[in-house]
Amino acid sequence: MKAKITRELLRDFQPTDKVIDIADSEVKGFTVRITPSGAKNYGIRYTGKDGRQVRFSLNKNFPTTTVSDAREEARILLGRIAAGADPAEEKKARIRGKLTLFSFINGDYGDHLRAHNRTGEAIIDRLKALFAEYGDRPLTDFDVRLIDKWRAARIKDGRKASTVNRDLNDLKSLFSRAVDWRLIPEHPLLSIKRMDESGGKIVRFLSDSEESRLRLALNEREKRDRDGRTRANAWRATRGYELLPNVEENQFVDHLKPAVLLSLNTGIRQGELLSLRWADIDLDLAILTVRDETAKSNKTRHLPLNDEAKSALVQWKSQHRSTELVFPGRDGSRMTEVKTAWGKLLKKAEIENFRWHDMRHHFASRLVMAGVDLNTVRELLGHSDIKMTLRYAHLAPEHKAAAVQKLMRTAA
Incomplete structure (x- = not known):
């Protein structure tokens, strides 16, 4: 929405279940983002050198910082941008040498996986376990030689080529995201090829x-548990104890048989x-x-x-x-x-x-x-x-x- 950003507007604005961006009608590019939690963060919007729209946070919020102070800071920063500066790129350049594998996983990349991947938490845990020795290494310090050495060690330890390929794909996806977000200038592992997995997979099915x-064992298990329930209830009845739910002849004793038949x-x-x-x-x-x-x-x-x-x-x-x-x-x-x-x-x-x-x-x-x-x-x-x-x-x-x-x- 577009409006003149004032103290009264921000004070009275009620958060919704969605993020709301307010564009200032007085200073073009000055914005406030209001989150569902009620946080009101100042920022700016501008067009980057590549033609993309960029949102840059001022790292200040209302009411800790007044609207007039935030607007003035935004005005100065937008003036620098008009003169050729790019604060978002400058910030990324400052952190490129400090952004380590684990700080990226624990930060933005981990948040991205949890939000967009059903098994995101499992991927995070696997990456941390597999690449623990490289956790403090900056993303810019990874190269093909390093990962080739890691891969050779995994194969020497008896890991299957398919397993190593899967693990490496997770790492390559991480670097692809870092490139997309322009946190690193280029993908360091693009030239690494998948290992040949032929000859290692055998389709296992039942004769x-x-x-x-298997079906006989399922039926015997059902009968055994059903008979066991009957005996248990007879024992409980003679002692005046509460009876267990009865399992009729046409009922499953639990989830196993229907789950197996469905599978x-x-x-x-x-x-x-x-x-x-x-x-x-x-x-x-x-x-x-x-x-x-x-x-x-x-x-x-x-x-x-x-x-x-x-x-x-x-x-x-x-x-x-x-x-x-x-x-x-x-x-x-x-x-x-x-x-x-x-x-x-x-x-x-x-x-x-x-x-x-x-x-x-x-x-x-x-x-x-x-x-x-x-x-x-x-x-x-x-x-x-x-x-x-x-x-x-x-x-x-x-x-x-x-x-x-x-x-x-x-x-x-």
């Missing part, structure tokens, strides 16, 4: 025998599964929606529910009508993991080297082996690049056989 054992039949990631809300599921249309804010790709996708997945959700919902989350934790908040119950289930089923995430591979592998084309599999998995889906291509040998068979010529 028919393993899947049968096997949709390929949903564990993080997406645990963030799933009943509002994301249309049982009438048999559609499950993974919202962009919970998806790893940050893109919404819609998954059809087959009969088994839909049936499991219908039954599970009848037991949890009052919850917002499909698979809530004990206190109703988001569950963080299912590691303990999952580990015991795999042990009972005698299945080794199979992670929860591998149910996603199992889903994709079964689709490909059933003749579903790779692009459809890509869409169901939410892969942004078909290259990620090509890992399953070898599971469709009949397609390759049919292709080479076309080379056969009809006998004359």
Whole structure:
């Protein structure tokens, strides 16, 4: 908004849930920013040498600094700008040699990650752990030689190339942001190439025998826990204790079986599964929606529910009508993991080297082996690049056989 900035205006102005910028009608370029918390900070706006609009804070606020004093300081600074100065660039030049990796992570870059990345806090923690020895190093002191040395040490310690590539991508993104914000003149790691990851990835999915054992173990676990609940209540009843909620024959004893059945039949990631809300599921249309804010790709996708997945959700919902989350934790908040119950289930089923995430591979592998084309599999998995889906291509040998068979010529 534009108005003459006065003591009365700022005193009486009520903050809103959005940041408000007031442009002074008396001195062009003089501004006040009012935050939702009620802070009223003086600044200026001007056009930089590259043609971009720049907002520069005077590092003074109302009422500590009077409007007249702030306006006069803004007038002087705007005069310097008219003569060719650029206070924002001057400030950046002063801090370039002092801006260290950790001060950047703990400051503006950390705030940016938390605001724009669903896993921002995890990325911050990982960067701090991975590059702890370089925490006090200025951003301008990083170069290819330094990071090549770090990467070689990681590989020597037994880290996979894919892991090192992922970690390095996080660091490169940090420097890209520093360049975008003109905190450093150039990206020091642009010439570093990704390491070759070929030959290291094996798609793990369940054999028919393993899947049968997994399903049998799920059913046995349900029966065991249901029978255990019945015995416990009989024991409590004879002593006059309060009975535990009864588990009917057509009910799940807990979240594990419906969560496993849903994962096997949709390929949903564990993080997406645990963030799933009943509002994301249309049982009438048999559609499950993974919202962009919970998806790893940050893109919404819609998954059809087959009969088994839909049936499991219908039954599970009848037991949890009052919850917002499909698979809530004990206190109703988001569950963080299912590691303990999952580990015991795999042990009972005698299945080794199979992670929860591998149910996603199992889903994709079964689709490909059933003749579903790779692009459809890509869409169901939410892969942004078909290259990620090509890992399953070898599971469709009949397609390759049919292709080479076309080379056969009809006998004359």
